[in-house]
Amino acid sequence: MSNILENLLSNKELKDRIIFTFVMFVIFRLGVHIPVPGVDASVIESLFSAGNLFGFLDLFAGGALSKFSIFAMSITPYINASIIMQLLTAVVPTFEEWRKDGQEGYKKIQKVTRYGTVFLGFIQAFGMAYGLRINNALVDNSWFYVLFICIVLTAGTCLLMWIGEQITEKGIGNGISLIIFAGIVARFPDAVNTIIEYLKVGTISPFQCLLFLVIALVMIAVVIEVNEGQRRIPIQYAKRVIGRKMYGGHNSFLPLKVNQAGVIPIIFASSILMMPVTLAQFIHVGWIQSVANFFSWGTWANTICYAFLIVVFTYFYTAITVNVQDLADNMKKYGGFIPGIRPGKPTMTYVDKVLTRITLSGAIFLAVIAILPNFIGNLTGIQGVYFGGTALLIIVGVALDTMRQAQSLMVNRHYQGFIK
Numbered sequence: 166m167s168n169i170l171e172n173l174l175s176n177k178e179l180k181d182r183i184i185f186t187f188v189m190f191v192i193f194r195l196g197v198h199i200p201v202p203g204v205d206a207s208v209i210e211s212l213f214s215a216g217n218l219f220g221f222l223d224l225f226a227g228g229a230l231s232k233f234s235i236f237a238m239s240i241t242p243y244i245n246a247s248i249i250m251q252l253l254t255a256v257v258p259t260f261e262e263w264r265k266d267g268q269e270g271y272k273k274i275q276k277v278t279r280y281g282t283v284f285l286g287f288i289q290a291f292g293m294a295y296g297l298r299i300n301n302a303l304v305d306n307s308w309f310y311v312l313f314i315c316i317v318l319t320a321g322t323c324l325l326m327w328i329g330e331q332i333t334e335k336g337i338g339n340g341i342s343l344i345i346f347a348g349i350v351a352r353f354p355d356a357v358n359t360i361i362e363y364l365k366v367g368t369i370s371p372f373q374c375l376l377f378l379v380i381a382l383v384m385i386a387v388v389i390e391v392n393e394g395q396r397r398i399p400i401q402y403a404k405r406v407i408g409r410k411m412y413g414g415h416n417s418f419l420p421l422k423v424n425q426a427g428v429i430p431i432i433f434a435s436s437i438l439m440m441p442v443t444l445a446q447f448i449h450v451g452w453i454q455s456v457a458n459f460f461s462w463g464t465w466a467n468t469i470c471y472a473f474l475i476v477v478f479t480y481f482y483t484a485i486t487v488n489v490q491d492l493a494d495n496m497k498k499y500g501g502f503i504p505g506i507r508p509g510k511p512t513m514t515y516v517d518k519v520l521t522r523i524t525l526s527g528a529i530f531l532a533v534i535a536i537l538p539n540f541i542g543n544l545t546g547i548q549g550v551y552f553g554g555t556a557l558l559i560i561v562g563v564a565l566d567t568m569r570q571a572q573s574l575m576v577n578r579h580y581q582g583f584i585k
């Protein structure tokens with residue numbers, strides 16, 4: 166441990182990046198506690214309940230939505246815009262050409278994503294402001310004040326988007342992911358205080374608390390193992406003579422991740438199933454209330470549909486993000502082939518078959534991780550403490566990616582020192 170700290174402190178670039186990231190986190194957390202003026206906080210709190218869409222969004226916002234601060238929408242519009250751009254890239258030829266253009270194409274996609282963030286953010290802000298208006302939660306119900314709230318919330322999201330990009334460029338790790346990571350981790354002290362209060366009151370026993378801790382550690386270990394899991398398909402490259410030089414003739418592999426879709430399927434499935442519960446808070450109609458009760462969080466119908474939708478979205482998102490035909494074409498273009506498999510269409514069929522099998526394992530894993538909190542609460546008796554698959558996957562994934570980037574910076578420093 167002392168060697169790690171010594172290497173960290175001696176690496177000025179890494180130290181400066183960590184300090185810059187920490188400063189950006191402080192700005193983010195300060196913004197969470199700056200409320201939008203003229204909003205009745207008691208009405209906001211009444212909209213939050215277990216299993217509705219507001220509670221789910223508040224998790225990503227780090228508590229900013231329940232406080233209705235300037236960062237109430239968090240970075241959600243940017244995530245939605247990025248997902249939409251990923252889906253459009255697979256169907257719009259222009260976007261697909263941009264993706265293949267390298268860094269210049271990436272800049273064009275990022276520019277469109279930013280404009281999409283502002284557009285989606287304003288729409289989401291208008292929906293939130295209009296909902297507060299019809300619930301008489303504003304000091305001024307004029308449309309001018311609704312527009313003012315929309316501008317404030319949209320500006321808050323744009324500021325977070327800028328902070329995330331600055332962290333990516335000048336800090337360490339992916340800035341957007343780290344903002345979500347910081348928001349989730351910021352809720353941990355509240356969860357610990359809840360467990361301590363349960364122990365003081367006698368609601369749970371020390372054994373139940375220990376059991377909860379053991380289950381949490383096992384879940385983290387399993388998530389890390391699956392998140393890092395890969396199926397490596399061996400690839401051989403034929404020797405090619407270009408001019409006076411010989412290229413190729415080496416062995417490599419094609420890494421296919423078990424959890425290729427990440428946390429996106431859980432977000433999609435959660436958003437769809439939480440929609441009836443959220444609408445029931447605004448629309449007091451008998452059949453809507455019945456549907457909301459039927460699909461409320463923790464019921465057998467909600468659990469079964471949740472798991473099924475996660476599996477479906479895992480296959481859908483993997484098919485969108487992994488272009489098997491491009492993989493096979495690029496492999497053939499550079500003289501690569503899988504031993505025993507002919508290049509071209511047979512290679513595409515083989516890779517697609519392997520990807521389908523490991524995606525099934527990843528989909529089942531995501532479904533189990535997502536519905537496991539229901540059983541953990543019943544087993545340990547600890548209710549009201551969110552320890553779901555979405556938060557766990559984000560925390561583990563972001564932490565591992567950030568550690569890899571820090572490790573690469575330290576390795577680069579040692580290599581430079583060795584060369585000098």
